[in-house]
Amino acid sequence: MQSDSVQIPYDINAIRADFPILAEEHHPGVPLVYLDSGATSQKPLTVIKALNRYYREYNANVHRGIHKLSEEASAVYEGARIKLKKFINAASKREVIFTRGTTEGINLVAQTWGRSQLKAGDVILSTQMEHHANIVPWQLIAEQTGAAMRYVPILPDGTLDMEAYIVMLHDLPVKMVAVTYVSNVLGTVNPIVEMARMAHDAGALMLVDAAQASPHLKVDVQALDADFLAFSGHKMCGPTGSGVLYGKQALLNTMPPWMGGGDMISKVTFEGSSWNELPLKFEAGTPLIAEQIGLGYAVDYLNAVGMENIHAHEQAIISYALDRLVELPFITVYGPTVEKKGAVAAFSMQGVHAHDVAQVLDSQGIAVRAGHHCAQPLHGLLGVSATARASFYLYNTTQEVDALINGLYVVKKTFAV
Numbered sequence: 001m002q003s004d005s006v007q008i009p010y011d012i013n014a015i016r017a018d019f020p021i022l023a024e025e026h027h028p029g030v031p032l033v034y035l036d037s038g039a040t041s042q043k044p045l046t047v048i049k050a051l052n053r054y055y056r057e058y059n060a061n062v063h064r065g066i067h068k069l070s071e072e073a074s075a076v077y078e079g080a081r082i083k084l085k086k087f088i089n090a091a092s093k094r095e096v097i098f099t100r101g102t103t104e105g106i107n108l109v110a111q112t113w114g115r116s117q118l119k120a121g122d123v124i125l126s127t128q129m130e131h132h133a134n135i136v137p138w139q140l141i142a143e144q145t146g147a148a149m150r151y152v153p154i155l156p157d158g159t160l161d162m163e164a165y166i167v168m169l170h171d172l173p174v175k176m177v178a179v180t181y182v183s184n185v186l187g188t189v190n191p192i193v194e195m196a197r198m199a200h201d202a203g204a205l206m207l208v209d210a211a212q213a214s215p216h217l218k219v220d221v222q223a224l225d226a227d228f229l230a231f232s233g234h235k236m237c238g239p240t241g242s243g244v245l246y247g248k249q250a251l252l253n254t255m256p257p258w259m260g261g262g263d264m265i266s267k268v269t270f271e272g273s274s275w276n277e278l279p280l281k282f283e284a285g286t287p288l289i290a291e292q293i294g295l296g297y298a299v300d301y302l303n304a305v306g307m308e309n310i311h312a313h314e315q316a317i318i319s320y321a322l323d324r325l326v327e328l329p330f331i332t333v334y335g336p337t338v339e340k341k342g343a344v345a346a347f348s349m350q351g352v353h354a355h356d357v358a359q360v361l362d363s364q365g366i367a368v369r370a371g372h373h374c375a376q377p378l379h380g381l382l383g384v385s386a387t388a389r390a391s392f393y394l395y396n397t398t399q400e401v402d403a404l405i406n407g408l409y410v411v412k413k414t415f416a417v
């Protein structure tokens with residue numbers, strides 16, 4: 001498959017065949033319709049095989065042993081870092097810190113940059129559409145430093161109120177803008193380039209939560225000019241426990257370490273310690289070796305399909321899904337229209353709790369998520385405690401959207417609403 005050019009036709013059958021789980025029955029005789037990739041994606045065979053091969057053929061700790069196995073494990077592990085560097089167009093592999101995922105990456109920045117730089121009166125500016133992972137770490141550090149949190153409001157169409165953002169940047173002593181690239185509920189794709197420029201003009205840094213962006217869009221950290229950017233491997237065809245925090249090297253160099261232990265030191269005495277160079281300064285202890293290697297293979301897979309192709313396919317699917325959902329007068333879909341939206345549709349059904357919607361869909365083989373999707377404050381604004389969410393990825397089809405629509409009619413009938 002070609003990368004970086006639109007592949008026509010998109011060979012959906014070949015892609016689906018790469019994901020063994022998609023051929024499984026969800027219940028006896030009922031095929032799986034997996035519409036929960038926003039929570040975690042399925043994994044292609046190449047990634048599954050890579051994990052297997054690591055454990056069967058070269059399992060060893062990295063950066064430590066002199067023996068051949070350790071050298072091989074270290075080379076493949078560091079090779080994965082280079083793949084990730086290229087994937088996000090970082091200037092150096094030193095800027096690619098391996099983490100367990102987005103949550104860990106944001107906590108790392110809050111606890112190292114935040115603890116050393118924030119003081120009473122400073123403002124951390126987040127938004128009303130954030131996942132808890134981009135709220136709670138900042139609340140914790142705000143409590144510890146005396147800094148305050150503010151949130152950019154959203155407009156009725158589910159986009160950010162950019163006028164309010166400009167005013168807040170102007171009026172408040174903002175030190176950090178922490179914003180999601182793509183909302184995991186509304187699907188809103190935020191204007192990160194513009195927001196980063198405005199943040200920098202106001203003297204603030206920007207952290208981008210790219211958990212729902214890196215699986216779907218070409219993420220170029222230099223073009224975005226993000227100071228930090230965090231994402232999770234498990235949402236982009238990689239294993240759970242894999243992920244990346246990108247940070248500009250000059251900033252990472254000024255930040256103290258977060259966790260202490262093996263690998264992150266250059267020298268330890270009983271009196272004190274000094275730190276290893278980047279990125280190891282932020283990678284204490286034995287890392288998730290197999291997982292990050294697996295993420296490298298996931299990136300190979302995504303590159304082979306082509307991020308542009310994936311994005312174009314998903315836009316077609318979400319566009320079709322929104323058109324079909326509008327046919328159902330008993331369904332409310334949240335978030336902006338398709339031009340400003342990623343491949344996620346959160347919705348509620350009149351008179352039926354989201355958990356009941358998900359349960360009846362599950363009985364028909366359709367996996368969607370129900371709840372507040374770790375965005376409780378946003379759900380409060382939407383006036384609902386929970387929504388059901390269908391999230392799509394490179395392997396979904398319009399037939400699966402049809403299955404969802406038919407499934408929703410069954411839900412309606414079941415609850416006689």
Ligand SMILES: Cc1ncc(COP(=O)(O)O)c(C=O)c1O
Binds near residue numbers: 101183184211212
């Ligand atoms: C927008 C967003 N941010 C952060 C996260 C947290 O990701 P993880 O649990 O992989 O750390 C998620 C996960 O759903 C998300 O959707």
